[in-house]
Amino acid sequence: MALVNENYLKLPGNYLFSEIARRVNEFSTANPDATIIRMGIGDVTRPLPDAVIQSLHKAVDEMSQAETFKGYGPEQGYQFLVNKIIENDLNPRGLNIQNDEVFVSDGSKSDTGNIGDILSVKNKVAVTDPVYPVYVDTNAMAGRAGDFLEKTGKWSDILYIPCTADNNFIPALPAQKPDIIYLCYPNNPTGTTLKKEQLKVWVDYALSNKCLILFDAAYEAYISESDVPHSIYEIEGAKKVAIEFRSFSKTAGFTGTRCAYTIIPKELEAYTEKGEKVQLNKLWNRRHTTKFNGVPYIIQRAAEAVYSEEGKIQVSELVNYYMTNAKIIRESLLNMGFEIYGGINAPYIWLKTPNNMPSWDFFDLLLQKAHVVGTPGVGFGPSGEGYFRLTAFGKKEATLEAMDRLKTLFNK
Amino acid sequence: MALVNENYLKLPGNYLFSEIARRVNEFSTANPDATIIRMGIGDVTRPLPDAVIQSLHKAVDEMSQAETFKGYGPEQGYQFLVNKIIENDLNPRGLNIQNDEVFVSDGSKSDTGNIGDILSVKNKVAVTDPVYPVYVDTNAMAGRAGDFLEKTGKWSDILYIPCTADNNFIPALPAQKPDIIYLCYPNNPTGTTLKKEQLKVWVDYALSNKCLILFDAAYEAYISESDVPHSIYEIEGAKKVAIEFRSFSKTAGFTGTRCAYTIIPKELEAYTEKGEKVQLNKLWNRRHTTKFNGVPYIIQRAAEAVYSEEGKIQVSELVNYYMTNAKIIRESLLNMGFEIYGGINAPYIWLKTPNNMPSWDFFDLLLQKAHVVGTPGVGFGPSGEGYFRLTAFGKKEATLEAMDRLKTLFNK
Known part of the structure; x- marks a missing residue:
């Protein structure tokens, strides 16, 4: 049955x-x-920006000729795009991210939803509250959330970290220890941010407690203040504890065009129940190549054009x-x-x-x-x-x- | 940790x-x-066919003007595409599929991989052998496969149904009862097919045993013989037991363009452990809208053009x-x-x-x-x-x- x-x-x-x-x-x-x-x-x-439109037309023409036609591409994304991402978004901030640490995908919604595939259902999950519903719903689907309690509006097994005017929207470290922590900054829905020293508190906590931080940076392009980090990897040690999700949706108007990327540093490790260390980059690579077939070639060319002059x-x-x-x-x-x-x-x-x-x-x-x-x-x-x-x-x-x-x- | x-x-x-x-x-x-x-x-x-190229260019131009620009679309796919799919691929064969039974996606690899999300890890899975590796690997990832036995090349908990020259590549009903059965016809990798009465054996078996058939029809366009079914829904009762996966990849050359669709009839039910019936269409709709954000607008227009004269x-x-x-x-x-x-x-x-x-x-x-x-x-x-x-x-x-x-x- x-x-x-x-x-x-x-x-x-x-x-x-x-x-x-x-x-x-x-x-x-x-x-x-x-x-x-x-x-x-x-x-x-x-x-869409004109540079993106021009690039799309060019890529469409490539698909019309046998000599330049593209079938299956690398599931992780074409190197022409990964290179541009690293050269423009990441390494100018001194992050030193390698090509095989970047996974191009069809959206941060997909990636923040699917990332749970490579993680045990036994992990205790913490979210800031209010929160982008996808983080909670996908954990509920996986069986990490327990039961939904109508009365409180909370799931029994999720740790909710309140962010309200009372604490100036700065999440306090939780009393109970989570294994996985979702952070989204600049924050959806509150529009608030964490400054470097405030984010450092969380990275240090994750380092001390062997937690994994899932850091959603979809709104990074909107940062105007200089003391707000654009990437969690600006914080020392973050590569050992954090996955970062980024998207072209809000940056370049790609909500209907679909392209994003996720960074999983090779030094990031999680654990087996026996305490053995496991490289998450390897597991995600396996997931991404087995359950996904890459972003359309023409869309990757569109994303590449975001980085032209x-x-x-x-x-x-x-x-x-x-x-x-x-x-x-x-x-x-x-x-x-x-x-x-x-x-x-x-x-x-x-x-x-x-x-x-x-x-x-x-x-x-x-x-x-x-x-x-x-x-x-x-x-x-x-x-x-x-x-x-x-x-x-x-x-x-x-x-x-x-x-x-x-x-x-x-x-x- | x-x-x-x-x-x-x-x-x-x-x-x-x-x-x-x-x-x-x-x-x-x-x-x-x-x-x-x-x-x-x-x-x-x-x-890509010229009609698809023309449609892509037109859609790209739409994305360049505020009046015709498209942001988020329906995760299940635009109605203009779903209608064309139903009018051309499905209902001329008398299948009577409704719009909300079709889910447009970025690929059958994604869908056959992700479908396990809505199914219990306790299900016993059967595959024909040889088999498209994604079916097995994704079940192994979910914990339905047991352990891989190097000696036999098999997973301990998967039922393998041999298809070789000895049985003329016609899978025999298994001795042990599975809950989920993957069938791919025309078959990848063997290129063989099942005739209607041969496929009916499996539909009848699934009906009698409350099994779910995951039917991969990615190569349907290549059928040349008249007694080979193009859709499992040509078999009476199949809507109660089967999900069908279809793709533009091999039909219209979309391997690098990425568009597919999955049919989940509303009358298809699976069960809770207590034996209560649950509509799978509803669960997949929830999965698809929570963990996926739709296929790019321009790609859906490309797929639509496949159905033009x-x-x-x-x-x-x-x-x-x-x-x-x-x-x-x-x-x-x-x-x-x-x-x-x-x-x-x-x-x-x-x-x-x-x-x-x-x-x-x-x-x-x-x-x-x-x-x-x-x-x-x-x-x-x-x-x-x-x-x-x-x-x-x-x-x-x-x-x-x-x-x-x-x-x-x-x-x-």
Whole structure:
């Protein structure tokens, strides 16, 4: 008798963004004339940079000729791309990453989800709270989360490390010792960051306790302050304890184009139950070559173009565009008297709801009265209750319009 | 202490194709002037059909304008592609598949590997032997395979169903009852097929025993005989017991372009340990939306073009090109007195080595003496020992040249 993975049956209701989509659809069906401004899902809206477009066309033409056609490529990514990644993103920061420590993939969502494959189900997992739901859901699917407790909104076996205004969004070291720690900085959803010495606390903790840090740096390109690390490997010793996930999605507008990469240093080791050391790079290489067949050739050429002279200029223009939106949102909300966080090193603004209004009530209020869609903070975990996320990925005109509507709504 | 998934440590040596690559590299380093003809890995060589190229260019242009730019799409695939798949591949055969039963993905390798996520590790797995290594390796990684026994070349907990010339490559129902059965028809690596009544035996067995069949139909486009089913759903009742994997890789030359799809009928159920029925479609939808972010928009437009009028003609020309190679290989080998299988409904020719020569010896012989690379049958499982796979995916000229070299080598 074919048996299912019963862990899937423990997953509660709908995924956050499905529920948002459901409510928005319901509203727009009832109000067909309302112009909805979407500041919910963290999805980019600007077209791909011209350098990327040119490179795509060129690669498509290569695929049209037998002489230049490409079939299966290396699952880990073509060297032309891996070289560019290392030369531009990594080694100028003194990280000294080698080619076989970089794995090109179709997305950080896939990689942060799939990384659990090479790790024991017995590991104790810690997440900052609020948290990107994929970290928790994929551990629940694997059987590392225990049971979901409706009452607390938490999984029984996951360690939640609260990050709220009360601790200035700086996660405290946990009382109970985890084996695996997910850190995402600049943070999704709060838009906050850790400075070098704050991140060092975690690297040191992981070194002392033989923990593995899964570091999601998807928003690295949005860092504007000089004392915020772009990579966890800027911290001494991090290569022994951390995997870093990076993406072209938010940097170069690749959410619909799909390319990312994951760094697994060769000196990074985890353990067997008997305490023997095992190189994680080797295990991931095996996973990646067995369960994945590489990113499309033309998409890898597109990603390569991000590092051309024109590409770099165009990508920084993209980032500036969104960060101008972030500034508009920040300043407008501050003027309205909101308590807000993020938006300086990340395209996310995390706001405290007025009078501790529950996140979903605030969601409905904004949807019904201003036709603005954001993301309820509680959707990211219990410590997100009473918060709300707005993203800066919209069009500038729409962002300005949304802020005008909020001003009217809140009568400020 | 971060623990690894120790199942990975049980995986023996290198993946088949890595070992082939190693031997070929060694040979070509020692013999830099030798012109090697590669008939090993099942990778296409013809350029993408023109309709696909045109569609790619058009989609790239869409990504260059804010009005037509696409960010995140539905993880399950755009409806424009799902509709075309259903209208062309499925429902003309009377399969009556619904849109939400089709999941577009980046490859059948990914899907056949990842499908285990939604299934219990307690399931007993059966594979035909020889077998596409991904089925076995991914189950070993998940902990369903037991231990690898060097002596037999088998995993202790996997049921191997021999398919050799002795049984005309028709798998017999196993004595011990499996929960999950992998079937790949037209078969990789043997190139053989099952006729409708032969496949029906397995569907009926799965229905009676509550088994799940994972049916890999990646080579469906190569079927030339009318009594060979193109889809397992042509067999009555199959929707209750089978998942079908399909790919654009071998059909339209997408090995480096990456697009596939998987069909999970809503009536397909598996079980909890208590015997409650669970819809697998729902579980896979959760997996697919949580651990995957969709195929690139432009790649989905490329796949859509496969179904245009021009696309269909061009794809059938592609298939004909490779099947002409298959015919050349078949006839040449038959003339040389080889005992061969496949090559009629699949681009693979499976040959019996002369005098029961071990597969790897035959590999080395062909590499050293004819500079032709094939795949040792034993690399696909113990029942592949004494067999060898040649693929028809090369250029016609190279295929002819390879056959000439073999004629010289075997002095026929």
